[in-house]
Amino acid sequence: MARTAASSRASGQEPLLGIGQVLARLQPEFPELTPSKLRFLEEQRLVSPARTAAGYRKFSPADVERITVVLAMQRDHYLPLKVIRTHLEAIDAGETPALPGATSAAAFLGAARRLRREELIAEAGATRALLDDAVSASLLPAAEHYGDEALGVLRSLVALRGVGIEPRHLRGVRAAAEREAALVERAIAPSRRADASDKARAAEQGRELAGHLETVHSSVVRATLSRLAR
Template structure:
């Protein structure tokens, strides 16, 4: 059960944030985050914000970090919320379960890190010019802060550049991704109603479908490359 704002402060959870403040903190990295999405995460038992006497939700720093982890797991691993909830419940119980679909659960959960542009460039071993090229090719968004997925993309671009594959050569990936997104949008259109909860469920279904598309795409690419060893 959610606690009160007063009890949250007393328990040493630090600052408390309203919904608008949480959106301001996280939307640069997760632009799809909305008030209805936050309420849906609460309904699904993934976060339990405190409440003021007037009933307003107040999120602690720990809540914000947990939301970051949940959204990162959705975005980076296409995991449904029920799987994420079960995984986090195991972590809360003191267990160390492997993250479904990820090789290193511990580092992911300890991370959910955000990088400023200079930090991202340094961590990836890249250059400012390469980051700018990635943004120009629509492979990365223009932002002040980035997550671990952006680090993975930029690190991959560094390796690709080493063999002569430049970011500009990959512009077609954005077009292909937009075509796949259009397929997913058409598939979930019947389930998207005006109710915020329905919209949040449709968004979760979209992420699951994206995961299936990723599986198919990876298999097709591997099949195409399999002839190289013959």
């Protein structure tokens, strides 16, 4: 049954937020968030805001928290929305499912963890020089805050440096990623029309295609290593 803004107020819950207030709260962390993106998340059954008598969307603190979880999973783990939705539905049902290739959604509840540069270096067991080298090689962005994905990358770079593989040796990885991204861009180009909802759908399709490319890439690497080990 759909919630209404009036019923939420009557139940003594915290004040509900309009779209503009949600954007003001979340855009500093997720600058790509737009009104059309919020509407698309509702269309994909990832959030169910209340409605006023006039039909305006009103978001509860729990809605904002859930949106934060979804956006963090997309950004930090590049997961398709259908994977995120299935996982969150399982959690809503009282289950504790594992999420393939990512941390459980429960780890994101409350707010996505954001690490400052020095915190990232400390948690990864890295050095400032290694982070600078990773940024120089375009393996990590130059940013004030980083998420779990960046932490995983930097930890991997620490391990690779231990065997003599430096960030500069991995420039080809970035070049290959850019070629794969170009393939995805061409594939979704026909879907990226002027309508905002179409663009949101195209972006989601892009994430799914990126996941398929990652599967193929990992398989090829494993097969190549197997041949070399013979």
